[in-house]
Amino acid sequence: MTALLPRRGLAQILALIVILAVDRVVSPQFFDLRLQDGRLFGSLIDVLNRGTPVALLSLGMVLVIATRGIDLSVGAVMAISGAIAASLADSHGLPVVLAEALGAGLVCGLWNGFLVAVLGMQPIVATLILMVAGRGIAQLITEGRIVTFTSPDLVWLGNGAILGVPVPVAIALGMLILTGAVVRGSALGLLIEATGGNARASELAGVGTRAMILSVYVWCGVCAALAGVIAAADIMGADANNAGLWLELDAILAVVIGGTSLFGGRFSLVLAVLGALIIQTMNTGILLSGYPPEFNLLVKAVVVLAVLLLQSPKLSGFAGVMARLRRTKP
Amino acid sequence: MTLKALFAASATTALLLALPAKAAELTIGFSQIGSESGWRAAETSVSKQEAAKRKVNLKIADAQQKQENQIKAIRSFIAQNVDAIFLAPVVSTGWDSVLKEAKEAKIPVVLLDRDIDPSGKDLYLTAVTSDSVHEGEVAGDWLAKTVGDKACNIVELQGTVGASVAANRKKGFDTAIAKHANLKVVRSQTGDFTRAKGKEVMESFIKAEGGGKTICAVYAHNDDMMVGAIQAMKEAGLKPGKDILTVSIDAVPDIFKAMAAGEANATVELTPNMAGPALDAIAAFKDKGTVPPKWIQTESKLYTAADDPQKIYDSKKGLGY
Numbered sequence: 001m002t003a004l005l006p007r008r009g010l011a012q013i014l015a016l017i018v019i020l021a022v023d024r025v026v027s028p029q030f031f032d033l034r035l036q037d038g039r040l041f042g043s044l045i046d047v048l049n050r051g052t053p054v055a056l057l058s059l060g061m062v063l064v065i066a067t068r069g070i071d072l073s074v075g076a077v078m079a080i081s082g083a084i085a086a087s088l089a090d091s092h093g094l095p096v097v098l099a100e101a102l103g104a105g106l107v108c109g110l111w112n113g114f115l116v117a118v119l120g121m122q123p124i125v126a127t128l129i130l131m132v133a134g135r136g137i138a139q140l141i142t143e144g145r146i147v148t149f150t151s152p153d154l155v156w157l158g159n160g161a162i163l164g165v166p167v168p169v170a171i172a173l174g175m176l177i178l179t180g181a182v183v184r185g186s187a188l189g190l191l192i193e194a195t196g197g198n199a200r201a202s203e204l205a206g207v208g209t210r211a212m213i214l215s216v217y218v219w220c221g222v223c224a225a226l227a228g229v230i231a232a233a234d235i236m237g238a239d240a241n242n243a244g245l246w247l248e249l250d251a252i253l254a255v256v257i258g259g260t261s262l263f264g265g266r267f268s269l270v271l272a273v274l275g276a277l278i279i280q281t282m283n284t285g286i287l288l289s290g291y292p293p294e295f296n297l298l299v300k301a302v303v304v305l306a307v308l309l310l311q312s313p314k315l316s317g318f319a320g321v322m323a324r325l326r327r328t329k330p
Numbered sequence: 331m332t333l334k335a336l337f338a339a340s341a342t343t344a345l346l347l348a349l350p351a352k353a354a355e356l357t358i359g360f361s362q363i364g365s366e367s368g369w370r371a372a373e374t375s376v377s378k379q380e381a382a383k384r385k386v387n388l389k390i391a392d393a394q395q396k397q398e399n400q401i402k403a404i405r406s407f408i409a410q411n412v413d414a415i416f417l418a419p420v421v422s423t424g425w426d427s428v429l430k431e432a433k434e435a436k437i438p439v440v441l442l443d444r445d446i447d448p449s450g451k452d453l454y455l456t457a458v459t460s461d462s463v464h465e466g467e468v469a470g471d472w473l474a475k476t477v478g479d480k481a482c483n484i485v486e487l488q489g490t491v492g493a494s495v496a497a498n499r500k501k502g503f504d505t506a507i508a509k510h511a512n513l514k515v516v517r518s519q520t521g522d523f524t525r526a527k528g529k530e531v532m533e534s535f536i537k538a539e540g541g542g543k544t545i546c547a548v549y550a551h552n553d554d555m556m557v558g559a560i561q562a563m564k565e566a567g568l569k570p571g572k573d574i575l576t577v578s579i580d581a582v583p584d585i586f587k588a589m590a591a592g593e594a595n596a597t598v599e600l601t602p603n604m605a606g607p608a609l610d611a612i613a614a615f616k617d618k619g620t621v622p623p624k625w626i627q628t629e630s631k632l633y634t635a636a637d638d639p640q641k642i643y644d645s646k647k648g649l650g651y
Contacts, residue, residue, distance in 0.1 A: 027538055036567050043537045050530055144365040145651055146525070146554070148584065159565060235525040235558055241367065242524040287534035293491050293520035 008259050012274045015257075015307045019278060023285035030288070039161035043284060045169075051280030052168040053078070053244070055273045056227040057251035058258070059172075059179050060220030062272035065255050067213050068196040068264030069116060069123035071220045074251055076134025077108045078228030078244030083141040085229045086238030089149035097154060098229065105225020106218055108134065113217030117210045131248065138240035148237040158233025168230045172273070175223065180269050189267075192216060196264025254279055257307055278307065356616065357387040359407030360416040360442075360605070364395040368582060369602060371650030373418075373443065377605035384609050397421055401428045408435045414612045416605065417454075418442045429453035438615060442604040445625075455615065456622040458608045460600050462495045465630045466502025468598045469577045472632055473547055474510045476575065476595070482546035485535045486518040487528050487559060489551040496520075499551045499579060516544075521555040528555030532562035542568045547575035553585040553597055560593050571595055581633055583646040589639035599631045602649065 023043070024030045033042040057074045064071045081101040088097045108130060115126035149155075160167040183189035194202040195212045203209050224244075232238045256262065257278055258271035282303050286296050309315055358381070365371050374390060381388035389412070391403035397420050407415050408431055415437055419425060425446050432439050433453055441457035473484070484507070489496030500518075507513040517535050521528035528550060536542040542563065548570075550556040556578035563570040570576055571593045578585060581599035588594035611622040633642065 029537060029540075036565070039565075041566065043534070046530075046533050046537065050533075139365070143650075144371050145368045146584070159561075231526060235529060235561065237525065239525055239554075242522070242526065284534060287519055287531055288538050290517055290538065292518070293488060296491075296520070 009268070009271050009274070011307075011310045012258060012271050012278065015310060016274060016278050016281060019281045019285065019303065023281060023288065026285060026290075027288035035164060038164065039159075039166060040164045043288065045166060047277065047280050047284050048169045049166045050284065051277050052172045053227040053231050054247060054250045054254055054279060055172045055276035056175060056223045056230070057247060058254040058272040058276045059175055059269060060216075060223030061248075061251045062255045062258065062260055062267045062269060063179075063183065063192060063216040064123070064220045065252070065260055065262060066192050066196045066264055066267035067216050068199070069213065069216070070127065070252065070262070071112060071217065071224075072124065072127040072248050073108065073112060073130035073134055074220065074224040074227075075244035075247045076131050076138065077105050077221055077224035078231060078247065079135050079138035079238075079240050080108065080141070081105050081225035081228035082232035082238040082243045083138040083147065083240050085154060086147040086149050086232050087141060089151040089154040094151075094153040094157075097151075101229045102222055102225045105221040105223075105228070107221070108225070109218035109221020110214070112221065113214035116217060117213035135240065138238075138243070142238055142240040144240070146237045146239045150236070154229075154233050155236055156233075158230055158236070168234070171226070171230065175226065176269060176273055179219070183269070193264075193266050197266075250279055251276075253304065257304070257311075259311055279304075355385060355387060356413040356612065357389065357410075358414045358416060358609070358612065359403070359410070359412045360388055360390045361400045361403040361407070361418065362390055362392055363400075363418050363420045364393055366395055368651035369580065369600065372602040372646070373604060375649045376602045377416075380603060380606040380609055384613065386609060388605075393420060395420055397424060401425075404428050404432060404439075408432055408437060411435070412437060413616065414455075415439045416442050416608055418604075419444050419446050423447045426450050426453065438612065440608045440612060442608060451624065456608075456611055456624055456626055458604045458611075458626045458628060460628045460630060462498035462600075463502040463505075464627075465579050465598045465600065466499040466504075467506045468502075468630050468632050469499075469549060469579060469596070470503040470506025470513075472596050472598075472634075473549065473575065473577050474507060474513060477510075477513065477546065479512060480546075481512045481514075483514055483516045483539070483544050484547045484549055485532075485539070485545050486515050487521040487531055487548065487550040487555040488518055489520065489523045489555075491520050493523075496523075496551050503549055515549075521550070521558070523552050523555060525554045525558035528558030529562045530558075531555075532559035533566070536562060536566045536568070542566055542574065545574050547577065550576070550578040553578045553580040553582045556594065556597075557584050557588060560588055564593070569593075581631075581642075581646075582651050583643050583649075584651075586633070586639040586643035586646065589633070589635050590643060592635070596632060596634045599629075599633060601628050601631070604628060 030043045033040055081104050084104050085097050085101040088100055112127050115121045116123050157167055162170045191207050192212055194207050195209045199209050231243050254275035255272045257275035258268055260267045286299055362374055393399035404415055415432055417439055429439055429450055438455040440455055443459055445457050445459055519531045521531045539545045548559055556576055560570045576594045577596040579598045581597045585594055585597045607626050614620040
C-alpha cells in the first residue's frame with residue numbers, strides 16, 4: 001500500500017477535500033445519495049461516473065509519461081474504439097465487440113510504440129500523427145454521422161450497475177487494481193521508472209528499454225480504447241467528431257496534478273486517478289454552481305493553478321523560509 | 331476544300347453553342363465545406379436531390395473544411411465556365427479576390443447556409459441562410475403557448491460558448507419568453523452541442539433542481555444535446571416529454587425517434603434544403619433576369635408529436651445525418 005500511495009499524495013488529497021467542500025457550499029445536496037433503478041444516484045456518483053474516461057486515460061498516460069514520453073493520441077483512439085464498438089454492437093455479441101474495439105486500441109498503441117521505441121521519434125510528434133489521423137479514421141468508420149445502437153449488453157457497460165455502483169466506475173477501479181498489481185506487484189514499475197530516468201544507463205544495466213517503451217504505449221492504447229467504449233456506451237452512440245475531444249490534455253493534466261513529473265523516472269497510479277477525480281469534482285461543481293458558462297474555463301484554470309502551486313517544491317520551500325523568518329524575528 | 335471544312339466547323343460550333351441553350355440545362359458548381367457534421371452530410375444529399383429534380387447538373391467539390399480548397403474549387407468552376415456557383419463558406423472573411431474573379435467572369439455566386447463579411451456584399455447574388463435568432467423565437471413561442479399561464483422553470487443547454495449560432499438561439503428564445511412573466515430560465519450551461527456534454531450538464535441540472543422536480547421544461551440549442559438530456563432524465567427516473575417538456579432545434583432524425591416514443595415534445599427545423607431556394611433563384615435570374623433579394627431566409631418549421639414523427643424519422647434517416 002505504501003508503494004501505491006506515497007507520502008507525496010498529501011497535497012492531492014488536501015486539494016480534493018477542499019474542492020469537495022467548495023462543491024458542498026455551492027450545492028447543499030452534493031453528498032446526497034439514493035438508489036434509482038438499482039443504481040446509486042447523486043452528484044458524488046456523477047463525479048465518479050463522469051471522471052471514468054479521464055481516469056482510464058490517465059492510467060495509461062501515467063506509465064507513458066514515466067518513461068519520459070507522452071501520448072497525444074488517446075482522445076482519437078477513444079473515438080476509433082467507440083466508433084468500432086457502436087458499429088458492431090447491434091450485429092455481434094459483447095465479447096466480439098470488446099475484442100475488436102480493444103484490439104484497435106492495442107494496434108494504435110503498437111503503432112505509437114513502434115514510432116517511439118523502434119524508430120526513435122520524439123513522442124510528442126509520433127503520437128501527434130495518430131491524434132490527427134485517428135479522428136479521421138473514426139469519421140471514416142461512422143461515415144461522419146452519429147452511429148447509434150440499442151444492444152442492451154453494450155448499453156449496460158455505460159449505464160448499468162453492479163451492487164449499485166455504476167459499471168464504468170467498477171471497470172475503472174478494476175483497471176486501477178489490475179495495472180497496480182502488474183506494475184507494482186513485480187519489478188515492472190521499477191524498470192519503467194528506470195527507463196524514464198535514464199534510458200541509456202538502464203539499457204547498459206540490462207533493462208529492455210525498447211520493450212518497456214513499446215509496452216507502455218500499448219497499455220495506453222488499450223486503456224484509451226476502453227474509455228472510448230464506455231463513452232460510446234454512455235450516450236448509446238458513437239460521435240466520432242466529439243468523442244474524447246481534448247481529453248488527452250485532461251489526462252496529461254490528471255497525471256501532472258497527481259505529482260508525476262513530465263521528465264519521467266517516477267510515477268503514481270493512484271495519484272493520477274486522484275488527479276482525474278480532482279478535475280471532475282471541479283467540473284461537476286462548476287456545472288452545479290449555476291455560473292454563466294463563460295466562466296467555466298477561467299474557474300478551471302485558477303483551480304488547477306492553485307493545486308499545482310500547492311505541490312510546487314519551490315513554493316513550499318518559500319513558505320518554509322517565511323515560517324522560519326517569522327520564528328526568528330523577535 | 332478549306333472553305334468547306336471551315337463552314338462545317340463553324341456549323342458544328344454553332345450547333346454546340348445552341349444545344350445547351352435549347353435544353354436550358356444549367357451546370358452549377360457547389361463548393362461544400364466538407365463533412366463536419368451529420369447536418370452537413372444531409373445538406374449535400376438534399377442538394378443533389380433538389381438539383382436532380384430540376385435537371386440541373388450539380389458539381390460538388392468537398393473542401394474538407396479548408397478555405398484554400400474552396401478558393402481552388404471556385405477558380406476551377408470559373409475555368410469550366412459554369413452557369414452559377416454555390417458556396418457554403420467555411421469562414422466569413424478572405425473571399426473578396428476570388429469572388430471578384432467570378433464577377434468578372436459574369437458567373438453569379440449564391441451563398442448557402444452561412445454569410446460572409448459584409449464588405450463583400452456586392453460580390454454575390456444572394457445568400458440563402460436560416461435565421462438562428464428566429465429559430466430560438468419559434469422554440470420560445472411554442473413553449474409559451476404550450477405552458478399557458480402556469481409558472482414554468484426552464485433549464486437551457488447552450489451551444490458552444492462563443493459560437494454565433496448559440497448566442498443567436500439564446501437571444502431569440504429569451505426574446506420570445508420575455509413577454510411571459512411565468513416563464514423563467516433558472517439554469518443555463520453549455521453542452522458544447524454534443525450528446526455526452528448535454529447528458530452530463532442535464533445530470534447536474536437535475537441534482538441542482540431538487541431531483542428535477544422543479545424543472546418544467548428543457549430548451550436545448552440543438553437536438554443532439556437534447557438526446558443526451560433525455561437519457562439523463564430517464565436515468566434519474568423522470569419522464570421526459572411528460573414530467574419535463576422538451577424543445578430543441580435542428581430536427582435531426584434521432585429527435586423524431588424520441589418524439590415517436592413520447593420522450594420529446596418539439597423541435598425547430600434547420601432545413602438542410604438550402605439548395606432548393608438557391609436553384610429557384612438562379613433559374614429565375616437566368617430566365618427572366620429577376621434579381622433576388624440579398625438574403626433568402628429559409629423556413630424554421632416547428633415539428634411536434636402531432637406531425638407523425640415516425641414517418642419523418644424514416645424519411646430523414648437516409649439523408650446522411
